[in-house]
Amino acid sequence: MVGESEAVPPLRTVGSQSKSLFSIFHQIRQLNTNRDLLGQLTKREIAARYRQSALGLSWSIIEPILLAMTYYFLFSMLRGNTDQMYAVWILLGVLIWGCFAKTLMGVVVSLSANSTTIQAVYFPRVIHPCVKMLSNIRITVLSCSVIVPIMIIGDLPFTIHLIWVFVAIIMAGLLGFGFGLIFAPLNCSNRDMEHLFRFVTRAGFFLSPVMWTIDMALEKGWGELTLFNPMAVPLTLVRDGVSGTAPSIELAWIGYSFAFLLVSWIIGAYVFERNQAEAVKYL
Amino acid sequence: MTLTTVELDNVDLKFPRSSGLLSSIKSIFGKKKEGFTALQNINLKVNSGEVIGVIGRNGSGKSTLLRVIAGIYPTDEGTCKVRGEISLLSGLGTGFSRHLSGRENAILYGSILGHSIQTMEDYMPEIIDFSELGEFIDQPLRTYSAGMKARLGLAVASAIKPEVLLVDEVLGVGDPNFREKSMDRILSMVDDAGTVVIVSHSFALMKKICSRMVLIDKGKIIEEGDCDSVISAYYDLYPKKA
Numbered sequence: 306m307v308g309e310s311e312a313v314p315p316l317r318t319v320g321s322q323s324k325s326l327f328s329i330f331h332q333i334r335q336l337n338t339n340r341d342l343l344g345q346l347t348k349r350e351i352a353a354r355y356r357q358s359a360l361g362l363s364w365s366i367i368e369p370i371l372l373a374m375t376y377y378f379l380f381s382m383l384r385g386n387t388d389q390m391y392a393v394w395i396l397l398g399v400l401i402w403g404c405f406a407k408t409l410m411g412v413v414v415s416l417s418a419n420s421t422t423i424q425a426v427y428f429p430r431v432i433h434p435c436v437k438m439l440s441n442i443r444i445t446v447l448s449c450s451v452i453v454p455i456m457i458i459g460d461l462p463f464t465i466h467l468i469w470v471f472v473a474i475i476m477a478g479l480l481g482f483g484f485g486l487i488f489a490p491l492n493c494s495n496r497d498m499e500h501l502f503r504f505v506t507r508a509g510f511f512l513s514p515v516m517w518t519i520d521m522a523l524e525k526g527w528g529e530l531t532l533f534n535p536m537a538v539p540l541t542l543v544r545d546g547v548s549g550t551a552p553s554i555e556l557a558w559i560g561y562s563f564a565f566l567l568v569s570w571i572i573g574a575y576v577f578e579r580n581q582a583e584a585v586k587y588l
Numbered sequence: 589m590t591l592t593t594v595e596l597d598n599v600d601l602k603f604p605r606s607s608g609l610l611s612s613i614k615s616i617f618g619k620k621k622e623g624f625t626a627l628q629n630i631n632l633k634v635n636s637g638e639v640i641g642v643i644g645r646n647g648s649g650k651s652t653l654l655r656v657i658a659g660i661y662p663t664d665e666g667t668c669k670v671r672g673e674i675s676l677l678s679g680l681g682t683g684f685s686r687h688l689s690g691r692e693n694a695i696l697y698g699s700i701l702g703h704s705i706q707t708m709e710d711y712m713p714e715i716i717d718f719s720e721l722g723e724f725i726d727q728p729l730r731t732y733s734a735g736m737k738a739r740l741g742l743a744v745a746s747a748i749k750p751e752v753l754l755v756d757e758v759l760g761v762g763d764p765n766f767r768e769k770s771m772d773r774i775l776s777m778v779d780d781a782g783t784v785v786i787v788s789h790s791f792a793l794m795k796k797i798c799s800r801m802v803l804i805d806k807g808k809i810i811e812e813g814d815c816d817s818v819i820s821a822y823y824d825l826y827p828k829k830a
Contacts, residue, residue: 317669318667320661322662345705349685424660427659583662585660586623
């Protein structure tokens with residue numbers, strides 16, 4: 306309340322939006338200021354995903370275990386693949402791709418899916434897509450914990466290179482976040498974006514090194530081409546991390562993937578901040 | 589000292605018409621905004637300690653005006669300035685989540701307005717007392733009746749004592765006892781120098797609590813002043829049917 310003894314807050318313009326080319330800094334400031342809210346909404350998002358489930362969050366671990374068993378049965382027992390770890394590489398690919406694809410889809414629909422909240426109360430709208438990214442990162446980290454028993458069974462060394470697993474998860478989340486921000490405002494007026502990105506994430510699953518590895522592509526002679534896909538780096542880094550080796554991809558390609566991530570976030574932040582307020586009128 | 593807490597200066601707002609992919613890209617990303625005018629040339633000043641009632645027919649722009657003040661819709665022309673924290677109590681629930689309990693929703697809403705979990709826990713006895721929810725405070729919101737949601741909404745929004753409280757069609761909900769309580773709560777807020785803007789079709793209720801009223805028609809303010817004159821202007825515009 307505006308009391309006589311308290312400092313009087315100034316009149317501030319409401320409903321204004323950042324039009325700066327570097328809206329990314331504006332977004333980071335907003336996310337930092339609202340980190341408590343971000344934490345609570347992320348918790349709510351994860352709870353909502355496993356709502357009315359007896360096993361709840363345990364599904365984030367049970368699902369990859371069941372997947373690993375399925376892949377082992379399919380690739381090692383049925384197809385007779387000689388690489389005993391092949392099923393594990395596929396599992397890691399599926400988990401990292403899942404983090405990217407779910408974040409991308411979640412961010413694209415983040416404004417349209419939260420229309421009730423957006424029309425009832427104002428808070429920085431970048432929080433909605435960020436909640437999608439953080440919840441997917443958190444669930445993927447939990448899912449990746451299944452690699453610990455797998456590494457023990459497979460006699461893989463626990464080295465400092467395990468850090469690449471976390472780098473890969475964060476890269477996948479941020480790539481989905483930055484790219485999704487570009488299209489989130491447009492999805493408010495036209496839900497074609499939703500359908501388009503459902504196709505993109507499904508097609509990308511097969512076109513990215515999820516069910517295959519960069520080494521397999523290099524043998525076929527088109528390995529370099531696949532590295533233009535920014536998701537190729539996190540998908541390879543996670544496998545390097547679990548095998549306990551240094552990154553098998555050239556530093557230049559890792560730099561390329563990071564640059565892609567940063568540029569897509571800068572563009573995404575600019576497009577999102579410039580257009581989100583107008584897009585909300587469509588909800 | 590009288591302070592201006594809400595100031596709208598020549599505010600225009602247009603809503604885009606639903607259209608195809610290309611025209612929506614143009615509408616969102618383009619500079620020239622096209623569509624139907626929801627608010628036109630709105631000039632309004634509200635001071636601290638005032639309760640302003642906004643009346644008009646359905647679709648006249650009342651709720652849109654509150655959303656502009658709350659910062660939900662950006663203005664196409666003109667500026668909207670607000671002093672301090674704003675809380676919009678709209679419909680039945682303030683954007684509450686159906687799957688969370690009343691307590692969790694209250695804490696979440698407090699966080700949205702920048703209050704810590706501890707602060708909201710401190711407010712909780714007052715919220716439970718005012719909303720009369722008792723043990724239902726820990727039940728999911730989907731099990732609440734319309735009246736319970738309205739009681740919780742007003743209890744939370746008023747407990748955190750925002751400088752500006754915007755109330756959209758909530759006071760007509762609930763039993764007569766709740767309406768009395770709501771009125772008392774709003775008046776006590778005003779005593780603490782808060783500002784309240786109310787949208788309602790309940791003129792009798794508005795006359796009791798509003799210090800001033802505004803009549804909106806087709807997105808324009810066409811009358812502003814004391815309650816009797818504005819209500820009379822409303823009936824001049826839309827005569828009562830015999």
